[in-house]
């Protein structure tokens with residue numbers, strides 16, 4: 343098999359909004375569910391469960407038409423705050439696998455795995471691990487496509503939905519594309535498709551075999567581009583969306599905890615992990631977020647925006663601890679987590695004229711030295727004593743992120 347020079351993943355949640363609703367209300371399982379506007383107000387479907395799709399209902403369809411097709415359709419208005427918080431979980435998972443993540447929407451992203459693959463294992467295993475991480479964090483399924491060309495990964499993720507995993511190995515790209523209808527190509531809308539079909543081109547293979555001059559004569563530069571795509575050529579890179587990313591760690595306890603020292607110790611540990619990942623990716627964050635889930639499952643997130651971006655564990659911890667002190671009313675806590683968002687490249691964070699550059703650099707060097715020791719001897723050997731004390735007697739060790747994350 344040809345070696346992987348580049349490796350791209352496209353991850354796409356299955357019927358995202360509808361799946362989140364069904365997850366949170368088991369009485370909806372097995373019923374045709376859509377999220378969208380009401381039929382009376384000329385609303386449209388934004389997401390349809392697979393049961394609803396059996397009636398031919400799909401997103402962007404007028405709701406009135408959807409109800410005509412399935413009178414017992416369950417219509418939900420949608421809860422975008424909830425979808426956004428699931429999206430944050432997804433982006434956090436993607437961040438474990440690659441510093442180059444390009445979100446296309448709340449539930450869909452490209453990952454450039456070219457640099458991280460060596461430390462994380464073979465391509466098919468990577469796809470399974472991403473899916474498994476998503477399932478265990480969100481109880482939702484995703485479909486994943488993996489390919490040596492960016493747009494091919496996107497086509498692949500769509501082929502075996504739901505819960506699909508399609509791997510296109512290097513050297514198999516053309517054969518993979520050949521039988522697919524041209525409508526699958528990124529950039530072929532209904533009008534281009536009709537125009538291509540009018541000259542007898544229905545499959546990507548036929549497009550690849552078509553005369554390039556003819557395509558250019560007919561479609562101009564777009565024809566050239568489409569011909570390249572049909573041949574599996576695409577130089578597009580993953581464009582990381584720094585702003586949309588966040589770095590966070592959270593932990594659910596085996597039993598609810600109400601002692602401040604323990605909870606602050608966990609926060610300190612999490613702040614160190616978040617800091618390490620920020621520094622590994624050479625980025626800083628402007629906003630620190632604390633997440634608490636109480637024993638009755640009520641969940642709050644509280645955030646604080648800093649005067650300048652940071653990757654410093656002690657700043658992240660202090661900000662998180664202050665939020666905790668302000669918003670924790672001594673109730674039993676089921677989950678605690680800390681995160682950093684508002685991500686910018688590290689250079690932008692160090693352009694502050696009022697920074698004591700030397701002190702900052704010393705701290706940075708020390709933090710990097712700790713990371714290296716950490717890697718050699720295991721994380722817990724260097725955890726602050728407060729965390730180690732807090733951890734004692736707290737059941738099994740929390741699950742660690744994948745190696746290299």
Ligand SMILES: [Mg+2]
Nearest residue numbers: 354355358449
């Ligand atoms: Mg989706």
